[in-house]
Amino acid sequence: MSSIDLSTTYMGLQLKNPIVPSAGPACRDVGSVRQLEDNGVAAVVVHSLFEEQVEHEARELAHFMEHGGESFAEALSYFPEAEEYHTGPDEYLEHIRKLKEAVEIPVIGSLNGVSSGGWIDYARWIEDAGADGLELNVYYIPTDPATSGREVEDRYVEVLKNVKSKVKIPVAMKLSPFFSSIPAMAKRLDENGADALVLFNRFYQPDIDLESLEIFPNLQLSTSASLRLPLRWIAILYGKVGANLAATSGIHNAEDVIKILMAGADVTMVCSTLLRNGLGRVREILLDLGNWLGEHEYASLEELRGSMSHRATSDPSAFERANYMRALNSFT
Amino acid sequence: MARRYVTVDGNESLTHVAHKLSEVIAIYPITPASPMGEFADLWSAQKKPNLWGTIPLVLEMQSEGGAAAAVHGAIQTGALSCTFTASQGLLLMLPNMFKIAGELTPTVIHVSARTLATHALSIFGDHSDVMAARSTGFAILASNSVQEVMDTALIAHASTIEARVPFLHFFDGFRTSHEVAKIEELTMDDLRAMIDDDLVLAHRSRALTPDRPVLRGTAMNPDVFFQAREANTPFYRKTPEIVQRCMDRFASIVGRQYNLFDYEGVPDAERVIVIMGSAAEPVGETVEYLNKRGEKVGVIKVRLFRPFSVEHFIAALPATVRSIAVLDRTKEPGAAGEPLYEDVVTAMFEGPPSGRTSFATPPRVIGGRYGLSSKEFDPGMIKAVFDELAKESPKNHFTVGIDDDVSHTSLDYDDDFSVEADDVYRAVFIGLGADGTVSANKNSIKIIGEETENYAQGYFVYDSKKSGSMTISHLRFGPRPIRSTYLVKKANFVGVHQYQFLEKYDVLKYATEGATFLLNSPFGPDEVWDKLPQELQETIIKKKLRFFVVDAYEVARETGMGQRINTIMQTCFFQIAKVIPPEQAIGEIKKAIEKTYGKKGEKIVKMNFNAVDQTLANLHEVKVQAAVTSKIKRQPVVSPAAPEYVKDVLAPMIEGNGDLLPVSKLPIDGTFPTGTARWEKRNVALEIPVWDPEVCIQCNKCVIACPHAAIRAKAYGSALLSDAPPTFKSIETKAKELEGLRFTIQVAPEDCTGCGVCVHVCPAKNKAETRLKAINLEPQMPLREPERINYEFFLGLPELDRRTLKTDSVRGSQLLEPLFEASGACPGCGETPYVKLVSQLFGDRLLVGNATGCSSIYCGNLPNTPWTKNRDGRGPAWSNSLFEDNAEFGMGFAMTHFKQRQFAQELVTKLSDRIGADLAGALVSAPQKDEADIYEQRLRVEMLRQKLEPHKDQPEVRQLLSLADFLVKKSIWVFGGDGWAYDIGYGGLDHVIATGLDINILVLDTEVYSNTGGQMSKATPLGAVAKFAAAGKPAKKKELGLLAMTYGNVYVGQVALGANDAHTVRTLIEAESYEGPSLIIAYSHCIAHGINMRTGMDNQKLAVQSGQWLLYRFNPDLVKEGKSPFQLDSRKPTKRFEEYAYLENRFRMLQKTHPQEAQAFMQQAQKNVDSRWKFFTGLSELYEKMYKGNGN
Secondary structure, rough: OOOEEEEOOEEEEEOOOEEEEEOOOHHHHHHHHHHHHHHHOEEOOOOOOEEEHHHHHHHHHHHHHHOOOOOOOOEOOOOOOOOOOOOOOOOOOOHHHHHHHHOOOOEEEEEEOOHHHHHHHHHHHHOOOOOOOOEEEEOOOOOOOOOOOOHHHHHHHHHHHHHHHHHOOOOEEOOOOOOOOHHHHHHHHHHHHEEEEEEEOOOOOEEEOOOOEEEEEEOOOOOHHHHHHHHHHHHHHHOOOEEEEEEOOOOOHHHHHHHHHHOOOEEEEEHHHHHHOOOOOOHHHHHHHHHHHHHHOEEEHHHHHOOOOOOOOOOOHHHOHHHHHHHHHHHH | OOOOOEEEEHHHHHHHHHHHOEEEEEEEEOOOOHHHHHHHHHHHHHHOOOOOOOEEEEEEEOOOHHHHHHHHHHHHHHOEEEEEHHHHHHHHHHHHHHHHHHOOHHHHHHHHEOOOOOOOOOOOOOOHHHHHHHOOOOOEEEEOHHHHHHHHHHHHEEEEEEOOOEEEEEEOOOOOOOEEEEEOOOOOHHHHHOOOOOHHHHHHHOOOOOOOOOOOOEEEEEEOOHHHHHOOOHHHHHHHHHHHHHHHHHHHHHOOOOEEEEEEEEEOOOOOEEEEEOHHHHHHHHHHHHOOOOOOOEEEEEEEOOOOOHHHHHHHHHOOEEEEEEEEOOOOOOOOOOOOOOOHHHHHHOOOOOOOOOOOOOOOOOOEOOOHHHOOOOHHHHHHHHHHHHOOOOOOOOOEEOOOOOOOOOOOOOOOOOOOOOOEEEEEEEEHHHOHHHHHHHHHHHHHHHOOOOOOEEEEEEEEOOOOOOEOOOOOEEEOOOOOOOOOOOOOEEOOOOOHHHHHHHHHHEEEEEEEEEEEEEOOOOOOOHOHHHHHOOOHHOOOEEEEEEHHHHHHHOOOOOOOOOHHHHHHHHHHHHHOOOOHHHHHHHHHHHHHHHHOHHHHHHHHHHHHHHHHEEEEOOOOOOOOOOOOOOOOOEEOOOOOHHHHHHHHHHHHHHHHHHHHHOOOOOOOOOOHHHHOOOOOOOOOEEEEOOOOOOOOOHHHOOOOOOOEEEOOOHHHHHHHOOOOEEEEEEOOOOOOEEEEEEEEOOOOOOOOHHHHHOOOOOOOOOOOEEEEEEEHHHHHHHHHHHHHHHHHOOOHHHOOOOOOOHHHHHOOOOOOOOOOOOOOOOOOOHHHHHHHHHHHHEEEOOOOOHHHHHHOOOOOOOOOOOOOOOOOOOEEOOOOHHHHHHHHHHHHHHHHHHOOOOOHHOOHHHHHHHHHHHHHHHOOOOHHHHHHHHHHHHHHHHHHHHHOHHHHHHHHHHHHHHOOOOOEEEEEEHHHHHHHHHHHHHHHHHOOOOEEEEEOOOOOOOOOOEEOOOOOOOOOOEEEEOOOOOOOOOOHHHHHOOOOOEEEEEEOOOOOHHHHHHHHHHHHHOOOEEEEEOOOOOHHHOOOOOHHEEEEHHHHHHOOOOOOEEOOOHOOOOOOOOOEEOOOOOOOOOHHHHOOOOHHHHHHHOOOHHHHHHHHHHHHHHHHHHHHHHHHHHHHHHEOOOOO
């Protein structure tokens, strides 16, 4: 099994295998990332730096340091003023620096920005901190009916162009599936320099508490069933864009990995399975992957990549049908 | 090393030297000295070294007594040590001071001199504290300005180490401690040159050490004590010379010459004032002014008050002097004269040791008092003293600065007299605490002080209320050091940063003719004129003012600044005033923004920059019209319906004219009526709650949570609605026990602070539109008038009979009338809901002793106080003794009550023939456990009075009639914060609960010294940042309740209203009815936690859900029933400590300053929570086991 070549290329980075933990809690501390490396991951995507959160925390800190001060003669302030605050992205950038020192595998930063200035500055800082690549996690929810789909798409392209013009490291775009035409969107991003497309991001979604009548956002962990969405679109995009394709969402075992690679992914990103089963899960997946490839006489990943893609499969229309049609067909 | 100019306040100026010249510093917070300890602690935390290169060890003690003892121990063992204090704190140090001086041990106690509490507490400045220490044997050295504070501190440290006599170095609280000024900063080289290391080593060689063992602190007998007491006399004789030598050395190094007694004036002066402290500066200023106009006057500034060198004093006086006025900033009732006066009289009588003086004729000496509690002392008053000295028969023992129409001691003075030079620019800014006006002004002083040749001075006057408080900044800039230590009265610039002040205050009284007036106005340059009150238009025209407006809130909104209009108004000031070129000023403002916010985040910096850039386009000059056109008149500060006392005495204080009240208007013994707060209509809320009866579930949670009793509930008969105002809302009651009655939730629109706590805690949502609740905030302005009428009508509705209510529930308790209302506590305060609840449950028989702190301020700071009474005229009686003694003070109440009730019962028994056996028996032994019992007992007392009336001249009957009210059980409480209960007052609290007397103790636990600005107490939780714990508190919180439980006969309850309001109500009732000591520890969220005060009740809930704050009760009465006394009322924690802690800046801040330590603290804190839970559940099981079956 060791003779099977699991290597892959992603955003110009040579990876020893296709398993990369996605931006999530598993990459929050150096110790865990070391363990992930020991368990065989090929690279890590560090948890996202949320510009909005960084700015919010800074404003909050400034507010509460002054709040109530200079109002009452006995209490002109309520907190000791510190010489230094680790606000802004310092902590995050320090984390990247430490990871680079601690592990051999490539470290990919992840950025969730809100302002045009923020995307550029933070991207540059992440590059300066030593990241080997950068994932831009863009998720824009239009609520104004006057905002057209094209405008939303333009935002994504603008962000990408801005960042690409300022950093030298490869840049991936992590997308949501909510575009009228994913291939067209993918093509535009590809043309504007995206080194990879990560399909698709999972964000907090709103829920309603029936007792308190309040909305509360939460994040549901994925299951293998979630794989279907990226599977379809990776299969469709394979060969149509130059950017690498990363699959995220629903990859829980070696079978999921194999399926999505067959659809055309260059790397597979894992998260929920690590949260559920621990970091050792990577080793199991890699072992199973090797075994399966061996049993099925594949010599390398290259052999199977894209083998079940839209253009390679015997029945491309299967990727085009919606589920209910399939159900009707199978009934008849 | 070159000296630089810095712009600092007196406290920082002082600490700059004291920290560098100490190895060990023991501290304790007290206004206005706290910042000295805070700077010292912060600089050590920042690893700033002292003169010898090591970082001073700074430790907070449990009281000033503790701090003095720690210093005593430190210097006895050879360390260089100092401490900082004021007022009562200095009094607590006195016993140690006698010891320290008796043992000839060098140290310096730096005192920002503050009034001692007598008929009232005052946080402001005078010399009553310092004068109380004058017999300790400490040398006493005064400094008069921010610059002198730094210089004299060095002279004090250098002198003590040489003289071995300990020093008390003082400067005026607030006037100097809090004045911001441009000064020349001493360098390490200066300090090095002044401190002789041989003397330091000599001090160390005298240390107590087992390596060279000696014994000190012996007990002496009559044979030798006296002689030994005289043995150190030579040291005191030498001290003045040593100090003068240090002053001379200082002059040779730094260039500023000081003398033990500094004379300023013409050499042939005939009239001289002798004075100490900051007031000496304006006297010097006035002397200069008068002499230029041909008078012959002078001033002696006393620097070394103890040991008093008669020789140096006489030598300092001009030989031509004919009359001397000695001014004391203290009052010693009953003394032949005040202390400095007495010393001067003695000196003049005694003469120098040589016996020779050069006076042509012996001068006449008179004495007077001035400036108590920071009372203004200005050139008009100073001139009055000189004028008095010129009289044939001047008044002795006079007062100046007040109108004493009782004892007629006061001197008349010209309020308009001014000596201020034309080249000094004067500005006054009136703002709100929350709008950043003071910060901006401090920054402007820094800019002008540090970027120009000008000297600068800033002094800030704050409101006595914590919600919606007004600040007045007094700024001066000029080419010479500024000596005017009094408020600006003739300003070249007046900035009013809040439009609503125009409605209430005469804001332009500060403006001089031709001055500039800047107003933050929602109305533009074309419409504002007609919106101004008549009085204001008149002043603008009469004083020929230039008038500018800016809509700062609009600029703030547009640029994301929220309520912070500081940089916007500051930019306007520099643009209009042109004290420096506006472009340069804007550059400097931006530099300051960068400095302040740069380390907190770039975005904040950009936001502020943007606000500055957007300001000028919104600044407009208003064309002043030739005539008054307005129909609007300034509103009276209290309602016309207020009692005469409120209108005559309290209203002038509210208007800022309290200085004009004559002596006869004030009480002789500090007694004030209650029920006054309701008359001051503060109107500080921008939005107020509006009730939706259809959605309301009538739970009364909004009422119990309201910190200001500004939202109330009432149930009443429907017939009463016939006179209701048109917009008064009413609905059927939902509670079964109130069936048939109508129900109303009513807001007090003018008392509400708009904190929004009520809306936040409201559990009832509008089902059709879930963003709405049963109460919702709406703009106050349009609601003010109709709701004022509704509130008046609501107050007029009768209260329900207390006996019919289920007062042990939230709903029932909140139908009780609150007898604590409209306090000046912070909006959203976490303490006052408990205080209000106590007033509702027990208010008509409540007696409260209150420890000094936040609660004593919002309960008792003038002008208006929140305690009130019911229709029968009954209500809480309240008093504050001190900080440290509150449990004992309350114990005195309980002792009186116990004894006089017992005496009354004895008399009832004795007189039972006349009273009737049944009534007498019931009066003595009827239970008084609940409202019905109390009601019955009151009826019995009334009957008793009627029966005894015919015999009222008999001695025993007279006695009984005067004690009869004691037959009704009073509810005796002591309130205080955690600083009192856990730290300074713990010894007393512990003793009081050990006595077994019936007393109730409510600890309003904010886990920090809130009132003095957030210093760590033993209640502060592990990992929280507080002052004196900048790197997070390393020790865990003391379990006060657990300690009290060990007595077994103390009722202990730990509550958190936001987590379980019903539990809080029940616990208070149980505690009160327990006939023995009760201790209730109440979680009180606080502005010092760095939280959103609107959602403070959520913080309480999370504290409990995370297990950080446990709810429990320990009721010794249950033992009698064979049950376990301990009841753990908290459920198993469902949240992690982190989920609670990181909602609060006090914990979160550590992540930003010490991220690694923060992580370790979080882990440790979680472990503590887990083990506490284990311990308390174990305790519960243990008690259950102990008492299982005992009841059968």
